[in-house]
Amino acid sequence: MNPLYSVAEIRAIEQRAAPQLPPGALMQRAGQAGANAALDLLPFSTSKARVLILAGPGNNGGDALETAAHLAHAGAQVSVLHFAPAGAAAPEREAALQRARLSDARFVDLDGAAIGATPWSLVVDGLFGIGLQRPLDGALRSVVETINRLDCQVLALDLPSGLDADTGAIVGPDGVAVRASHTITFIGDKPGLHTCDGRDHAGLVDVSRLDLEPALLPPTRTHMNAVEFFARHLHKRSHNSHKGSFGDLAVLGGAHGMSGAPILAARAALHSGAGRVFVAFAEDAPAYDSAQPELMCRLAADFDLDSATLVVGPGLGTARLSQELLARALASGRALLADADALNMLAADAELLQQLARRGAPTVLTPHPLEAARLLGVTAAEVQADRIGAARRLAERCRAVVVLKGSGTVIAQPDGAVVINGTGNPALATAGTGDVLSGLCGSLLAQGWPAWEAALAAVWLHGMAADVLVTEGSGPIGLAAGELIPAIRVALNRMVQYQAH
Numbered sequence: 225m226n227p228l229y230s231v232a233e234i235r236a237i238e239q240r241a242a243p244q245l246p247p248g249a250l251m252q253r254a255g256q257a258g259a260n261a262a263l264d265l266l267p268f269s270t271s272k273a274r275v276l277i278l279a280g281p282g283n284n285g286g287d288a289l290e291t292a293a294h295l296a297h298a299g300a301q302v303s304v305l306h307f308a309p310a311g312a313a314a315p316e317r318e319a320a321l322q323r324a325r326l327s328d329a330r331f332v333d334l335d336g337a338a339i340g341a342t343p344w345s346l347v348v349d350g351l352f353g354i355g356l357q358r359p360l361d362g363a364l365r366s367v368v369e370t371i372n373r374l375d376c377q378v379l380a381l382d383l384p385s386g387l388d389a390d391t392g393a394i395v396g397p398d399g400v401a402v403r404a405s406h407t408i409t410f411i412g413d414k415p416g417l418h419t420c421d422g423r424d425h426a427g428l429v430d431v432s433r434l435d436l437e438p439a440l441l442p443p444t445r446t447h448m449n450a451v452e453f454f455a456r457h458l459h460k461r462s463h464n465s466h467k468g469s470f471g472d473l474a475v476l477g478g479a480h481g482m483s484g485a486p487i488l489a490a491r492a493a494l495h496s497g498a499g500r501v502f503v504a505f506a507e508d509a510p511a512y513d514s515a516q517p518e519l520m521c522r523l524a525a526d527f528d529l530d531s532a533t534l535v536v537g538p539g540l541g542t543a544r545l546s547q548e549l550l551a552r553a554l555a556s557g558r559a560l561l562a563d564a565d566a567l568n569m570l571a572a573d574a575e576l577l578q579q580l581a582r583r584g585a586p587t588v589l590t591p592h593p594l595e596a597a598r599l600l601g602v603t604a605a606e607v608q609a610d611r612i613g614a615a616r617r618l619a620e621r622c623r624a625v626v627v628l629k630g631s632g633t634v635i636a637q638p639d640g641a642v643v644i645n646g647t648g649n650p651a652l653a654t655a656g657t658g659d660v661l662s663g664l665c666g667s668l669l670a671q672g673w674p675a676w677e678a679a680l681a682a683v684w685l686h687g688m689a690a691d692v693l694v695t696e697g698s699g700p701i702g703l704a705a706g707e708l709i710p711a712i713r714v715a716l717n718r719m720v721q722y723q724a725h
C-alpha cells in the first residue's frame with residue numbers, strides 16, 4: 225500500500241521524529257539518500273561524471289549540500305550553484321554548507337549560457353521542497369528554465385522545485401517548475417507528485433523513509449491506487465454459470481447524431497464481462513450494432529430502467545427528453561454511473577442533483593475537470609488547482625464515488641478517502657476514452673462490484689490497457705478509444721488469473 229502525505233502531515237511527522245534523533249540527522253539521511261539515488265543514475269566510472277547541484281535557500285538546499293559532499297566524496301566532479309538564505313539558516317543547513325565547502329565540491333557562479341554549454345551527466349534539484357511559498361521568479365526562474373532545456377537526467381530532491389506538493393499544480397499563474405526525470409521524496413510519498421502537473425515534472429518517483437520508525441508514520445486518507453484495494457472482488461468463473469450470472473447493464477445515451485458514444489461504452493461493458501448489455505437510445509435507436517451484434521438496442525422511452533445497472537450520459541444531450549430520462553434513471557434502485565451530458569444536466573438542475581444525492585443505490589460519477597467545475601460551480605482552473613479537494617467536495621456533496629479524470633485520476637469517496645491512480649498515459653487524450661471507462665466501470669457494477677472498488681479497478685485497468693498498447697507502439701499518438709477495449713479484456717483476465725480466489 226502506498227500512502228500519500230500532505231505537507232502538514234510530513235511536518236507533523238518531522239516534529240514527532242526530531243526529539244528522538246540527533247540534531248540534523250534527517251537532513252544528513254536525506255543527503256545520503258539523495259547521493260545514493262544520484263549514484264544509481266551516474267555512469268559506472270563516477271570520476272567521469274559531471275554533476276550540477278542546485279542548492280536553494282531552505283532545508284531542501286540543505287539536503288542538496290549534503291548530497292554534494294557525498295557525491296564529491298564518491299569521486300564525482302561536483303559543481304554547486306548555491307542560493308544563500310536571505311536571513312539566518314537552520315543550524316543543520318549551516319552544518320551541511322560547511323560539509324560541502326570542506327569537500328571537493330566546487331561552488332560555482334554559472335550563468336544560463338555556461339550551464340547550457342556544459343555536458344552534465346546529472347543535475348540535482350535542491351532549490352525548493354515542501355517549503356515553497358510563492359512562484360519562482362528572477363534568477364531562480366531562469367535557472368529552472370535553463371535546466372529544463374538540458375538533455376541530461378535531472379534528479380529532484382523531495383519534489384521538483386516549483387511544484388505544489390499537495391496538489392501537483394505548478395505554483396503561480398505563470399509559474400515554472402523543474403522537469404525531473406527522477407524524484408527521491410523523503411519520509412513519505414506526496415499526492416502532488418502523481419496528479420495534475422506532477423507526473424510530467426516528477427518523472428520516476430522513489431520514496432526514502434529516512435529510516436524513520438513505521439510507528440512515526442500515521443495512517444492517511446490518501447493512497448496510490450493498487451490492485452490489492454479491489455482484488456477480493458476478482459473471481460474465477462464457474463463452469464456452471466450463464467449470462468444471467470454476470471448481470472445486465474444498460475447504457476442510456478445517444479441523442480440525435482451522438483450514437484457512437486453509447487455504443488463505445490456498451491462494447492467496453494460487454495468485453496469487461498457483463499452478462500447482457502443493452503443500449504437504450506434517447507433517439508434514433510438503430511436495429512443493431514453491426515460490429516457488435518451482441519448489444520441489444522432499444523429506445524430508452526420503452527426501456528425498463530429498473531431492470532438493469534445503468535450507465536447514463538454518453539451522447540445523451542441535454543434536451544428536455546434527456547432530462548426526463550435522467551430523472552427516471554436517478555429514481556431507479558439499481559447501481560448507476562453518470563457521465564458526460566448526465567453530469568452537465570445535474571450541474572444545471574439543483575433538483576436533479578438533490579435526487580442524485582438522495583439515491584441509496586451504488587452511484588459513481590466520472591467527470592473530467594470541466595464537468596466537475598460545472599457541478600461545483602467553479603472554474604476548471606480552480607478544479608485543477610486542487611484536484612483532490614475538488615473530488616472530495618463533490619463526493620461528499622453528491623454522496624457518490626467520484627472519478628475526477630485527467631493526469632493522475634483522483635477517485636474520492638463521500639467519507640473523504642481518496643486514491644490517485646498511477647496507470648495510464650497521454651495516449652488516453654483522445655475522444656471516446658471516457659465512454660470506454662464508463663462502460664467498463666458500469667460493467668463491474670453490473671457484475672455486483674461495490675461502487676468504490678468498481679471505480680478503482682476500472683480506472684486502473686483503463687490506464688493499464690493504454691500503458692500496454694503504448695509499449696506495443698500503438699501510442700501515445702493516434703490511439704483510438706475503441707482499441708482500448710480488447711486490451712482491457714486481456715488485462716482483466718490476466719488480473720483474475722493471477723489475483724483471483
Ligand SMILES: NC(=O)C1=CN([C@@H]2O[C@H](COP(=O)(O)OP(=O)(O)OC[C@H]3O[C@@H](n4cnc5c(N)ncnc54)[C@H](OP(=O)(O)O)[C@@H]3O)[C@@H](O)[C@H]2O)[C@H](O)CC1
Binds near residue numbers: 234354357360382
Ligand atoms: N520534512 C522533513 O522532515 C525534512 C525535510 N527536509 C527538507 O527540507 C525541505 C523543507 O525545507 P524548508 O526550509 O521548509 O523549505 P524549502 O527548502 O522548500 O524552501 C523554503 C525556503 O525558501 C524560501 N522561499 C520559498 N519560496 C520561495 C520563492 N519562490 N523564491 C525564493 N525563496 C523562496 C523560503 O523563504 P521565505 O522567504 O518564504 O521565508 C524558505 O527559506 C523538504 O522539502 C526536504 O527537502 C530535511 O532536510 C529532512 C527532513
Ligand SMILES: [K+]
Binds near residue numbers: 349350385
Ligand atoms: K527540489
